[in-house]
Amino acid sequence: MRLSAVPAALCLACLAAAALLADRVWAAGAVAAFMLALVCRAPRRRRRLYVIAALTSGLGVLLLSPLFANVGFDVLWSGPTLPVLGTLDVTTEELRIAALNALRLIAVALAFAAYALLLDHDRLLASVGLIRRSALAAAIATRLLPTLERDAAGLLEAVRGRGVAVEGVRGRALLVSPLVAGSLERALSLAEAMEVRGFGRPGRTRVPRAPWSWTDKLAVTCAALLVTGGALWL
Amino acid sequence: MALGPLVEVEGLAFVYPRTAVPALEGISVQIELGEKVALLGPSGSGKSTLLRALAGLVPHFHGGRFSGRVTIDGRDTRRTRPAELAGTTAMVFQDPEDQVVMTSVWNEVAFGLENVGTPTAEIPARVNAALGAVDALQLAERRAIELSSGELQRICLASALALSPRLLLVDEPTSQLDVEVAESFLDALTGLDATVVLSEQRIGRALELAERVLFVEGSRLLLDAPVVEAVEWLADHRPDFLPGAEATLGPVAEGETLLALAGVSFSYGDHIVLDGAEIELRAGEVVALEGRNGSGKTTLARIAAGLLQPAAGDVQRNGTVCYLAQDPGRYLVRERADEEVALAVGGDLERARRALARVGLEWAASRHPRDLSSGERERLALAAVSVSEPRILILDEPTRGIDPPRKRELSDWLLGYVDEGNAALVVTHDETFPAHRRVRLGVPEAARV
Numbered sequence: 229m230r231l232s233a234v235p236a237a238l239c240l241a242c243l244a245a246a247a248l249l250a251d252r253v254w255a256a257g258a259v260a261a262f263m264l265a266l267v268c269r270a271p272r273r274r275r276r277l278y279v280i281a282a283l284t285s286g287l288g289v290l291l292l293s294p295l296f297a298n299v300g301f302d303v304l305w306s307g308p309t310l311p312v313l314g315t316l317d318v319t320t321e322e323l324r325i326a327a328l329n330a331l332r333l334i335a336v337a338l339a340f341a342a343y344a345l346l347l348d349h350d351r352l353l354a355s356v357g358l359i360r361r362s363a364l365a366a367a368i369a370t371r372l373l374p375t376l377e378r379d380a381a382g383l384l385e386a387v388r389g390r391g392v393a394v395e396g397v398r399g400r401a402l403l404v405s406p407l408v409a410g411s412l413e414r415a416l417s418l419a420e421a422m423e424v425r426g427f428g429r430p431g432r433t434r435v436p437r438a439p440w441s442w443t444d445k446l447a448v449t450c451a452a453l454l455v456t457g458g459a460l461w462l
Numbered sequence: 463m464a465l466g467p468l469v470e471v472e473g474l475a476f477v478y479p480r481t482a483v484p485a486l487e488g489i490s491v492q493i494e495l496g497e498k499v500a501l502l503g504p505s506g507s508g509k510s511t512l513l514r515a516l517a518g519l520v521p522h523f524h525g526g527r528f529s530g531r532v533t534i535d536g537r538d539t540r541r542t543r544p545a546e547l548a549g550t551t552a553m554v555f556q557d558p559e560d561q562v563v564m565t566s567v568w569n570e571v572a573f574g575l576e577n578v579g580t581p582t583a584e585i586p587a588r589v590n591a592a593l594g595a596v597d598a599l600q601l602a603e604r605r606a607i608e609l610s611s612g613e614l615q616r617i618c619l620a621s622a623l624a625l626s627p628r629l630l631l632v633d634e635p636t637s638q639l640d641v642e643v644a645e646s647f648l649d650a651l652t653g654l655d656a657t658v659v660l661s662e663q664r665i666g667r668a669l670e671l672a673e674r675v676l677f678v679e680g681s682r683l684l685l686d687a688p689v690v691e692a693v694e695w696l697a698d699h700r701p702d703f704l705p706g707a708e709a710t711l712g713p714v715a716e717g718e719t720l721l722a723l724a725g726v727s728f729s730y731g732d733h734i735v736l737d738g739a740e741i742e743l744r745a746g747e748v749v750a751l752e753g754r755n756g757s758g759k760t761t762l763a764r765i766a767a768g769l770l771q772p773a774a775g776d777v778q779r780n781g782t783v784c785y786l787a788q789d790p791g792r793y794l795v796r797e798r799a800d801e802e803v804a805l806a807v808g809g810d811l812e813r814a815r816r817a818l819a820r821v822g823l824e825w826a827a828s829r830h831p832r833d834l835s836s837g838e839r840e841r842l843a844l845a846a847v848s849v850s851e852p853r854i855l856i857l858d859e860p861t862r863g864i865d866p867p868r869k870r871e872l873s874d875w876l877l878g879y880v881d882e883g884n885a886a887l888v889v890t891h892d893e894t895f896p897a898h899r900r901v902r903l904g905v906p907e908a909a910r911v
Contacts, residue, residue: 272731348565348566349564349565350564350565350566350569351569353564364563367564367565368563370565371562371564371565371606371607374607375559379792379793382787382789382792382793383793383795385764385769385785385787385793386787386790386793386794386795386843387793387795387805388769389767389769389784389785389786389787389847390784390785390805390806390846390847390850391782391783391784391806391850391852392805392806402795403795405795406793406794406795406796409832410792410793413832414559414560417555417557417560417561418560418561418563419523420519420523420555421553421555421560421561421563422563423519423522423523423543423544423545424517424518424519424544424545424547424548424551424552424553425548425552425563425573425574425577425621425625426545426546426548426549426574426577426578426625427545427563427573427577428545428577429545429546429548429577429578429579431579432576432577432578432579433575433576433579433580433581433582433585434576434582435569435572435576435582435585435586436582436583436585436586
């Protein structure tokens with residue numbers, strides 16, 4: 229089944245909303261698992277960074293938030309008392325909340341990954357009229373993410389090629405500033421190319437748009453029902 | 463549509479903001495509809511600025527001090543913004559990565575047509591015609607991110623052609639492309655009805671395509687002549703700019719082996735790139751590593767430099783190795799040129815300045831690398847890899863996009879470098895680049911489709 233861009237984006241937004249509204253761990257987990265399966269349809273090299281970022285963030289929430297929360301009475305582990313933070317302990321309720329929040333975060337992050345990796349941003353852009361400039365900026369930013377990845381790898385290789393070791397987070401952090409400078413340089417060149425192709429000129433037209441198919445309509449209806457379900461029962 | 467020449471430039475002078483040196487001075491030229499003009503000259507001479515002035519980007523996009531007059535199809539560029547000139551003019555820039563806006567190829571070509579207000583019903587036919595004109599119809603549904611640089615640059619040309627411009631400005635479009643891809647791109651420019659002004663460092667091809675030559679140097683127009691006269695003028699005054707013959711130097715006396723790769727194999731996932739590749743590099747020699755696109759030249763160079771580990775095979779290095787990647791000017795990391803070079807020698811600025819002097823950049827020691835021109839950045843990157851005086855220097859396509867005098871300087875420098883008992887492996891498509899040996903890499907059987 230292949231959805232048009234707008235229904236696909238709406239479905240992703242609805243799934244992310246359902247995960248945020250869900251109050252049961254299994255429900256948020258089901259949405260996160262579905263999202264992961266969806267993202268796995270993208271090429272392995274491109275999806276790797278997104279999946280790692282989403283899972284690492286979720287794991288961070290799962291591991292850290294029970295230590296700092298103060299909910300519940302069923303204490304599973306009691307740790308030392310620290311200044312400012314107080315006593316570190318973990319309760320069953322804190323673990324449940326941490327798992328729920330972690331799965332929500334993973335689901336939302338993977339929804340963004342699916343948006344970035346699988347959607348046709350051009351068709352999405354063609355469907356928004358009033359906020360076209362903002363949508364175009366978002367589409368370009370998304371398109372340039374792989375270029376940014378490639379530039380980061382190029383910088384790393386350029387420095388290593390000179391026989392200079394780049395190790396650890398600190399070593400890589402030194403490359404952030406040139407990476408940003410390079411991105412700004414690319415942005416200027418792109419703006420120049422857009423201007424010369426008439427961007428910003430009054431009286432623009434649009435390529436013809438295909439109407440929504442029955443699968444598009446069905447998918448959006450199901451997604452809307454899922455959000456309602458998430459709010460009421462999940 | 464105005465009567466008279468399509469392009470009229472009178473006494474054009476331009477200075478970029480925050481600089482004192484003019485980028486253009488006293489340029490006057492007229493170009494008729496349908497003419498094919500080659501715009502030649504060294505890097506940093508003002509060719510790109512002149513093309514930007516013809517597109518209206520100078521002064522509207524860049525600011526700066528502008529004097530004189532540029533008229534395109536009767537419209538004065540001081541009063542007409544580049545976006546308003548779109549359709550009359552179209553431009554293809556050097557780096558395809560920096561000019562693609564949309565995600566899919568078809569929409570990319572349609573982008574300009576939408577902007578200039580082409581009637582909706584006409585857009586599909588014009589997009590398909592433009593893609594067909596550059597032999598890229600089969601790419602229409604692909605995502606831009608999946609395309610090679612050569613394919614992407616053809617899409618950029620299709621995007622320009624879709625606008626049916628009267629004036630097509632092309633700024634070193636092949637500087638990021640391999641030779642075969644560059645040839646096919648330049649072929650697509652032949653037979654166009656539009657006026658074409660082509661800035662290009664592949665001089666031979668530019669002269670074949672053009673009827674007339676403009677030669678710019680030091681911000682001034684030195685020559686405006688038909689091709690035959692221009693070739694005579696170049697032979698007398700700028701012989702470096704005439705196409706050279708294949709340059710293989712005599713073999714060197716057998717020195718010690720500095721680098722030996724035997725039976726090296728490598729694959730990216732299921733895609734086999736190298737299958738039992740072998741190469742040997744001896745002290746005192748420059749070896750040119752050639753091969754078609756996809757033959758694994760860059761992969762072999764990276765394995766030789768220790769940046770990749772082979773899946774199988776043996777790599778022996780007898781001395782330090784440094785590697786200069788493709789498009790090195792983009793990958794500079796420090797705020798000052800001397801600090802950039804000093805990075806490889808533990809911050810030794812004295813040594814860095816000596817390395818800068820060797821590539822003619824002593825004056826740029828305190829400048830920000832990104833303030834330098836593209837040619838100067840390439841030389842800075844060369845200083846940055848050679849400052850530690852490695853015994854083995856590996857350069858990946860070092861001549862791509864650089865002008866002929868710079869290419870000669872690079873080869874002279876490299877021959878001097880290997881004369882001191884070092885060795886260089888140069889990945890190149892450029893048959894005129896001098897080398898003691900030329901090694902050609904074939905595409906592995908398993909990688910052939």
